[in-house]
Amino acid sequence: MPELPEVEVTRRSFASAIENATVLAVRLGKPLRWPLGCLPGQLSGRCVRSVGRRGKYLLLQMDQGVLLLHLGMSGSLRFAPALPPAGVHDHFDLVTTLGTLRLHDPRRFGAVVYADSLEDPVARKLLGRLGPEPLSDAFDLTAFQGQLKRHQSAIKSVLLAGEAVVGVGNIYASEALFLAGIRPTVAAARLSRPRAARLHAAIVKVLGQAVALGGSTLRDFSNASGQSGYFQLQTMVYGRAGLPCHVCASPVRLIKQGQRSTFYCATCQKA
Numbered sequence: 001m002p003e004l005p006e007v008e009v010t011r012r013s014f015a016s017a018i019e020n021a022t023v024l025a026v027r028l029g030k031p032l033r034w035p036l037g038c039l040p041g042q043l044s045g046r047c048v049r050s051v052g053r054r055g056k057y058l059l060l061q062m063d064q065g066v067l068l069l070h071l072g073m074s075g076s077l078r079f080a081p082a083l084p085p086a087g088v089h090d091h092f093d094l095v096t097t098l099g100t101l102r103l104h105d106p107r108r109f110g111a112v113v114y115a116d117s118l119e120d121p122v123a124r125k126l127l128g129r130l131g132p133e134p135l136s137d138a139f140d141l142t143a144f145q146g147q148l149k150r151h152q153s154a155i156k157s158v159l160l161a162g163e164a165v166v167g168v169g170n171i172y173a174s175e176a177l178f179l180a181g182i183r184p185t186v187a188a189a190r191l192s193r194p195r196a197a198r199l200h201a202a203i204v205k206v207l208g209q210a211v212a213l214g215g216s217t218l219r220d221f222s223n224a225s226g227q228s229g230y231f232q233l234q235t236m237v238y239g240r241a242g243l244p245c246h247v248c249a250s251p252v253r254l255i256k257q258g259q260r261s262t263f264y265c266a267t268c269q270k271a
Contacts, residue, residue: 002071004134004167005210007056010071014079014101015051021096022047023062029091030108033072037114037122038065048096055130055166060094065116067094068126072109078102131166134203135211139165145196148188155191155199156184156257164188168203172210174238174263176202183269184262185255209234237263 026040052059060067081099092103115123132138147164159173179202241254250267
């Protein structure tokens with residue numbers, strides 16, 4: 001599943017190329033998770049001003065309205081001056097004067113939703129409860145620690161929930177907890193301020209590294225230019241069950257938390 005770094009990498013790969021493009025047409029394939037929210041023809045003639053991001057949502061700001069795009073479990077975007085005819089898993093084409101933006105999503109858990117603005121109830125429903133952005137100044141240590149103190153659940157589950165911080169998905173939660181030396185099963189409320197500070201710094205570092213390396217390509221992720229990511233080649237624990245820890249040589253362990261795979265080192269992450 002594309003996580004925050006993959007979404008940010010995707011954004012950067014086409015944001016400048018589509019800027020100031022005029023929409024010529026919209027093509028819809030099979031239905032996605034939610035309806036578009038407007039007639040496709042209503043988008044024709046509008047200008048794409050910028051491409052932003054909130055959590056795992058890409059925000060195509062137009063001179064009138066905004067498109068919110070989510071890649072779901074298996075989605076990816078392509079942007080090019082010309083693309084081949086749409087295939088069975090291509091469910092949305094935004095045809096513009098500068099190229100076509102296409103959403104490819106075999107499992108159809110992705111979404112493209114129109115809203116009049118980010119204050120529109122439609123947009124607020126999708127974005128309103130998201131936590132602070134980990135790669136921005138909004139990710140404040142004091143506020144982060146305060147959120148952790150509110151939860152007796154396991155710290156990894158709290159990170160995945162997206163209230164304390166948005167976008168720290170399964171891969172990067174395991175990696176950040178390893179870097180911080182915190183076991184994924186410890187209750188979030190038990191973390192002292194120094195340990196919360198280590199985790200805060202680890203989240204920023206891990207996500208920053210992932211973006212710099214183009215994200216993680218575990219199955220078929222690639223950015224809007226078709227380039228794969230390489231962060232998965234340097235993970236410390238994720239996907240390494242049974243292999244020796246890079247730090248202490250103890251075998252990396254695998255457990256299930258909320259039906260998600262969690263990887264950790266019992267020696268380096270003692271509590």
